[in-house]
Amino acid sequence: MHNIFVYCEIEDGQVAEVSLELLTKGRKLANEINRKLEAVVIGHNLKGIEDQIFPYGVDVIHVADNSRLYPYLTLPHAEIIVNLFKQEEPEIAIFGATSVGRDLAPRVASSLKCGLTADCTSLVFGDHTENKTGKEYKNLLYQIRPAFGGNIIATIINPDTRPQMATVREGVMKKEIFNSTHKGEIKHVNVDTILKESHMAVEILERHIEKQKINIKSAPIIISGGYGVGSKENFDMLYELAEVLGGEVGASRAAVDAGFVDHARQVGQTGITVRPKLYIACGISGAVQHTAGMNESAKIISINNDPKAPINQIADYTIIGNVADIIPKMIKFYKKNTK
Amino acid sequence: MSFRIVVLAKQVPDTRNVGKDAMKADGTVNRSALPAIFNPEDLHALEQALSVKDRIEDAEVIILTMGPPRAAEVIREALYRGATSGYLITDRKFAGSDTLATSYAISLAVKKLEPHLVIAGRQAIDGDTAQVGPQVAEKLNIPQVTYCEEILEVKEDELVIKRRLERGIEIVKGKTPLLITVHSSAPQCRPRHAKLLMQYKHARTVSELVDETKDYTEMMTNKPYLRIEEWSVADLDADVQYLGLSGSPTKVKKIENVVLAHKDSVALTDEDKDIDYLMKELIDSHVIG
Numbered sequence: 248m249h250n251i252f253v254y255c256e257i258e259d260g261q262v263a264e265v266s267l268e269l270l271t272k273g274r275k276l277a278n279e280i281n282r283k284l285e286a287v288v289i290g291h292n293l294k295g296i297e298d299q300i301f302p303y304g305v306d307v308i309h310v311a312d313n314s315r316l317y318p319y320l321t322l323p324h325a326e327i328i329v330n331l332f333k334q335e336e337p338e339i340a341i342f343g344a345t346s347v348g349r350d351l352a353p354r355v356a357s358s359l360k361c362g363l364t365a366d367c368t369s370l371v372f373g374d375h376t377e378n379k380t381g382k383e384y385k386n387l388l389y390q391i392r393p394a395f396g397g398n399i400i401a402t403i404i405n406p407d408t409r410p411q412m413a414t415v416r417e418g419v420m421k422k423e424i425f426n427s428t429h430k431g432e433i434k435h436v437n438v439d440t441i442l443k444e445s446h447m448a449v450e451i452l453e454r455h456i457e458k459q460k461i462n463i464k465s466a467p468i469i470i471s472g473g474y475g476v477g478s479k480e481n482f483d484m485l486y487e488l489a490e491v492l493g494g495e496v497g498a499s500r501a502a503v504d505a506g507f508v509d510h511a512r513q514v515g516q517t518g519i520t521v522r523p524k525l526y527i528a529c530g531i532s533g534a535v536q537h538t539a540g541m542n543e544s545a546k547i548i549s550i551n552n553d554p555k556a557p558i559n560q561i562a563d564y565t566i567i568g569n570v571a572d573i574i575p576k577m578i579k580f581y582k583k584n585t586k
Numbered sequence: 587m588s589f590r591i592v593v594l595a596k597q598v599p600d601t602r603n604v605g606k607d608a609m610k611a612d613g614t615v616n617r618s619a620l621p622a623i624f625n626p627e628d629l630h631a632l633e634q635a636l637s638v639k640d641r642i643e644d645a646e647v648i649i650l651t652m653g654p655p656r657a658a659e660v661i662r663e664a665l666y667r668g669a670t671s672g673y674l675i676t677d678r679k680f681a682g683s684d685t686l687a688t689s690y691a692i693s694l695a696v697k698k699l700e701p702h703l704v705i706a707g708r709q710a711i712d713g714d715t716a717q718v719g720p721q722v723a724e725k726l727n728i729p730q731v732t733y734c735e736e737i738l739e740v741k742e743d744e745l746v747i748k749r750r751l752e753r754g755i756e757i758v759k760g761k762t763p764l765l766i767t768v769h770s771s772a773p774q775c776r777p778r779h780a781k782l783l784m785q786y787k788h789a790r791t792v793s794e795l796v797d798e799t800k801d802y803t804e805m806m807t808n809k810p811y812l813r814i815e816e817w818s819v820a821d822l823d824a825d826v827q828y829l830g831l832s833g834s835p836t837k838v839k840k841i842e843n844v845v846l847a848h849k850d851s852v853a854l855t856d857e858d859k860d861i862d863y864l865m866k867e868l869i870d871s872h873v874i875g
Contacts, residue, residue: 357720365714454756566856568856
């Protein structure tokens, strides 16, 4: 009872990266308040799935294994979780902020009438005193997230409802093995007593999981362009630099909205969170919704003709000038001085 | 009975174009400095609803919004683009509602309308939570299909829907009643229709009529479709403990204005020697190469 739960997403027999990141975070939170870490896995043919999960320090895995549970469908998954949470009364429940987690968590929260905070960028414990009643709360989960298009950072709490629910995007927390030989307990959920015909109201006809063609998340070097790049044609220079350096091209929301680049390349709060070893921001002013997705890059270079661009404040190097003048010089020097 | 579609829409501050005046000195958001717009994904939702209406006989598209009296603007905008009627949920008692309390209020209004289909944008740009759609579906006890890119087929009691997910697509079949949330990759909404603009430009809510200097009595009697219904807490027969702050399990503990942390940075010019210096540093430190 009152433990920390993480919902683990499954795709083709693999636990999703985001879920492993959340297990890592969950372990740390559990240690801080001296509770257990429990994982929930729902799917089909899950034999051996625990081998991927226990190394992250999980004490209990709840497994719901049934042919009706894969691929993911909202109602059956929600029903199993609602039942489990009513029984186990978790203190905290965390979901990945993916198309699955963002479909599932609100449905569960609504059913349990508890609070849910989407897309948290930080989860820490803190205390709270209710102004009106003077009631004191210890170790509430501070759910910290950007709001209002990233212009403010809000700290949200759920003083009176449990579980305290949150979703977190992939790449925000860091994945780390706790102990590769760690073992815990496996509990099987009796699916047949929970699922009814009415839970199967939506049927999947066809599904192609396509590996994302553009994968900027794992790129060690990202050359990112903003509205200041000026045009779709000017982006060609960024692609050339990315190819020369062995990186990928990213973009700010403004550049995507302007039609310069595909949405799959968008970095930031409503795009992808990246932490490459080098991030070159070209003509990006640096609104917080963008920097939230890249400020953990090991090295940041800003190329901008505005010396006052906010991004310059987080850059290791700032080059004041035109993107179109500077990038060819970088390509030229690199080609001349390597291999 | 006609095939009834309710579209959920929200009037939002345009957070994509936040200017200098957007934040007040105390760090709170100055909503009045931001233009109020039709939430972008809700426009995609409206288009999906209108496309269903185009495909089947005898369908109606009802736009439902919750907000202050000026949110009636969203309803007029939808009427100009082809919606058949609209309702505004408005009451001071809704103030401070989080997604759960909002979903409760909206679900009561939807219940009154008894639609076959509810369509909403996936998320609103002021909060980006994507929670209200699924929570309304749960409160109505109906299935949901989120991240819809296109409604491919419509029959009286069944729809085929294409979903856009992170790594691919999914085609699903769902029975009505059903709630769908629409993704930004869905087709853009059709523009305003000149004829509809003329027809509905005088559409008003009761609260708006109070403020009008012109006498609308005759017009409203002759053209009843110009009246935009308003629903209060009492009209929805809502239990106030589930509304506003008291009905919201999440509380805002703290709001911080975003300030970027300053770190030591090397300032360079676009001259060759500076660029060469930078590239050499990067190569020498094995960041590149």
